[in-house]
Amino acid sequence: MCLIASYFFLQSLLWTYNQQFKETIPLLRSDSKFEPRFVKGWRFFRDATSVLHAGYTKYPSKAWRFLRADTDLLVLPSKYVEELRSLPHSIASPTLAxxxxxxxxxxxxxxxxxSNLHFRALQERLTPNLNKLAQPMQEELRYAMDLELPKREEWTPIKPYHTILRLVARVSARIFLGVPLCRDEKWLEISTEFTENTFITLVVLRLFPRYLHSLLGWFLPSAWRSTSYVRQAKRLLVPEIKRRQAATAKSETPDSNTDTLLSWMMEIARKEERNPKDLAHLEVVISLASIHTSQMNAVHILYDLAEYPQYLEPLREEIETVIAEDGTWDTWDKNSYYKLKKLDSFMRESQRRNPPTLLSYHRIMQSDFVLEDGTLLKKGTHITMAVNEIQNDKSVTPDPESFDPFRYYRLRQEDGHNHLHQFATTEPNILNFGHGKYACPGRFFAALEIKTILVRLIMDYDWKLPDGQGRPENLMAHEFIFPNQDGILHMKARKL
Incomplete structure (x- = not known):
């Protein structure tokens, strides 16, 4: 064992030495240029914020590299966003990255x-149909809240991470699968537990070189569980997919669940994309993306509302104004939620302070490409951008240290800015959802889902932190930021 450990240690030293001197793009170094790779990886795992801040501060307008235990990444400044945004997959692939x-x-x-079936279904079917999806989402949320939330008129402690997880899982499932599958406890378990175990596996594997991942995966219980949940999803969904496919072949309408992501994927799938097992597998993966994004954002926002309770009343007044115009939320459509500009601003500011990841705009170069200033991106290079450093640069966000929930609301009051600065809009310097034609296709659904949930939580309940306690600290692993799973908030049903 000592010989094996020595071998890996020497290989890590040699690889690090070679990488430091063979490239013209600077490598972010620690105090020792001979520091083993696994130590660099551990440092990034423990404190990615400091690593990325050091790189961005040292190289604010040029490309630089840093080492993770499993790979090395080339970090680009945002000035390259417009140049890269439309590069085809054959040159720079976001999917492979x-x-x-x-x-x-x-x-x-x-x-x-x-295939990119999931991307096309979200972009071509789900987003254009958001208006008709608002009421099913509200209906499912009402059903979920009756099951998951206490209705006590005295302060009651809850762990929002777990409660919001259930709400998001149920609402997402209603749109992805329809009734009755969305209320199947087995599916709710699959969609939530697959997400949790996948991230556990990822966090652990990232601590080791890439060539060890397949071996280590055999020994990780979280990896076994993730695979098991995919198999369970196939057993649950494949019969339903086959039933719908058979009904479609006979020109029959299988049921009322035609406006669901599953039905839309089946509708636009090419011949080679119609395998029921693959469709079931995609549903699990899309659920991971939806639950991960919406749940974390919603929990962060609740924590922020409890920390800054002075903003609850302005948000309630805005919601009541929309109710006066459009009726109760049971009748709202997408446009009603669009009117909640203060809530949208709060969501965006909360995300700025608590982004889901410190890195985004990932691409793997499929061929050599020379940027306009002569920077060479070599084939096989994994490029990314330090999105949190970019959006919190003082030239992008004035006074970034301050939590200013209505900063984007004020920006939207300026001439010609009404449709800008929204939670789901992307900009060259606001890249949490990417930018350009490969930006996250589900971001508009996520925005609507989060607003749907928050409106009811804000109007139906009061919120506060436990006496003498501050906002629960975020948890970090590598570049990922998670709301505290054990954080506690006190909630109380409002007398309306």
Whole structure:
């Protein structure tokens, strides 16, 4: 064992030495240029914020590199966003980068490499149909809240992470699968537990070199569980998919669940994309993305509202104004939620302070490409951007240290800015959802889902932190930021 450990240690030293001197793009170094790679990886795991801040501060307008235990990444400044945003997959692939970054072959995420059906379904069917999806989402949320939330008129402690997880899972499932599958406890378990175990697996694997991931995956219980949940999803969904396919072949309408993501995927799937097992697998992966994004954002916002309770009344007044115009939320459509500009601003500011990841705009270069200033991006290079550093640069966000929930609301009051600065809009310097034609296609659904949930939580309940306690601290692993799972808030049903 000592010989094996010595071998890996020497290989790490040699690789690090070679990388430091063979490239013209600067490598972010620690105090010792001979520091072993696994130590660099551990430092990034423990404190990615400091690593990325050091790199961005040292190289604010030029490309630089840093080492993770499992790979090395080339970090680009945002000035290259417009130049890169429309590059085709044949030159710079975001899909390959996402699969690679999520250790796809070991986390069941490589299904996204088989086709872009999930991307097309979200972009071509789900987003254009958001207006008709508002009421089913509200209906499912009402059902979920009756089951999941206490209605006591005295202060009651809850752990929002787990409560919001259930709400988001139920609302997402209603749109992705329809009734009755969305209320199947087995599916709710699959969609939530697959997400949790996939991230556990990813966090652990990231601590080791890439060539060890497949071996280590055999010994990780979280990896076994993720694979098991994919298999369970196939057993649950494949019979339903086959039933719908058979009904479609006979020109029959299988049921009322035609406006669901599953039905839309089946509708636009090419011949080679119609395998029921693959469709079931994609549903699990899309649920991971939806639950991960919406749940974390909603929990962060609740924590922020409890920390800054002075903003609750302005948000309630805005909601009541929309109710006066459009009736109760049971009749709201997408446009009603669009009117909640203060809430949207609060959501965006909360995300700025608590982004889901410190890195985004991932691409893997499929061929050499020379940027306009002569910077060479070599084939095989994994490029990314330090999105949190970019959006919190003082030239982008004045006074970034302050939590100013209505800063984007004020910006939207300026001439010509009414449709800008929204939670779901992307900009060259606001890249949490990416930018350009490969930006996250589900971001508009996520925005509507979060608003749907928050409106009811804000209007139906009062919120506060436990006496003498501050906002629960975020948890970090590598570049990922998670709301505290054990954080407690006190809630009390309002007398309306």
């Amino acid at each position: 996402h699969a690679y970054n999520l250790s796809g072959s070991n986390t069941n995420m490589n299904i996204i490499l088989k």
